[in-house]
Amino acid sequence: MRMKSWSYSVGILFFFVLSFSYQNTSYANEDSQFFPQTNKTISGKFLKYWRENGGLTIFGYPITEAQPEVDPETGKTFLIQWFERNRFELHPEKAGTRFEVLLGLLGKDLRREALVIDPDFARAIPDNHYSPTENWYLTETGHNLRLKFLDCWLNNGGVERFGYPLSEEYQEVDPQTGNAYIVQWFERARFELHPENANTPYEVLLGLLGNQIKKPNNSLEYSWKFNLKSSGITEASGILVDSQNNFYVSENKTSVIYKFNKNGQLLTKWGGKGSSDGKFESLTAITFDKQNNLLALDDFDYTGKQHIKKFDRDGNYLGQWATSSAGSSAYSIAVDQQNNIYLATYPGGGNGCYTPTQIEQYDTKGNFLAKWGSEGTAESTFSSDILIAADQKNNLYVVQVNSCFIGNFGSNMANYLTYKFGNKGHLQSFWQSNEFMDEVHVTSVAIDTGNYLYFNEYNKTHYQLVKYTNSGQVLWKFGSPGDAAGQLSGNIQLWVDSSGNIYVLEIEKGLIQKFRQF
16 A cells, blocks of 8 residues: 655654754845854855755755865866755756756765675666555666655655665664664665654655765764675685775685675685695685785694795785794784784693783794793783784784683783784783673774774674774774674674775674775
């Protein structure tokens, strides 16, 4: 049955709250209106369009003044003004027509990558579960538009106002609130279904896309997801991303490394089980060196020494060298700006989480340089397991993640400890997390080019990514447990690219999610 058409403009956000502010907005003259709420002014043809097409309730307040900007869709320069929910563009070539002022393609701007990699943005087939009046299939972009989203689209301007749908309906986390909603993306907007506003004009709201682009709030935004299982990868274990946005995934079970381009197309794969050049007995970790070669850690699982094997980014074998630790196991690798290579190793045996762990340091040719930890300096001792990562200043961070014992403290603690070392093992500082006192888990740490650290933290009821300064100050927290786009679960691995984008590999799901910092 067709949902009842609404006589109100749908997409209104907090109309009754805003109406009082709107009534008290001052007017400079008929062609200019100043908004003290954002200290911005709308004038001329932008003001006329704003007033005649929904005003505050549809577009929100202005968040910039009108100024020349390059349109990312065409590369041409237009007079542009940004609003909380959209962008106005003045097109003089269309003067005298109703297209002289156009809305920006904000949905397309924010989801360009998703259009080629995310399955929810792939062209769909017509949904025949609904009648033709309840579901429209838009052949222009190959997506279904149904029920309440269809009503909203039809009653508030259709293609001219919102453009064509870019995705099907799916669940996604709203970066402004952290809540998961059923959403659908359009060329110029994002529709959100708010069940808490059921049976009101506010059940379908427009996303604050203008704010998302122009008013950074030091948080994360979901960008796209990619299902590795569709490529035959069942137990992915590690992820890297290069400067061309190609991403590399390792699978420990098969000891294979896969390379995908930024659109999710498989470019090549290499490795496999074996002891010959380019093969692995037990692939445990991957990283890049400073020449952008890929280093793979081959652990012999207590049968002998580990090997570091080097490949170029197309998988061509370049060589290998053995570590100095016989009879131990290596499970984590990091490289600093001087191409020093660090391994986290432990000898096996021991007593559960009290098994001693140490750091070994090598130069790029495999020459042993230093060792510290349980068999090195007395300054710091570790119990398994630890995570390691190096920053841009050649400092090494060691994250003690086991909850039953943390370094020299020698006591039961639920949260983890982060050590900061100089590149010769000198302890510079450390800090202790205070997030979850109930069995906190951390499975990955990453460092960006600004020397900020990223952790995943979770327990039975919480799951979040946390960004720290290199002295342990929390900058932001993001995330919740679940299966919606932008939510997190299980054992994950992190990678941060040179632009600050965060890639999250969810191992159990076989899923990669990309997040943009804004």
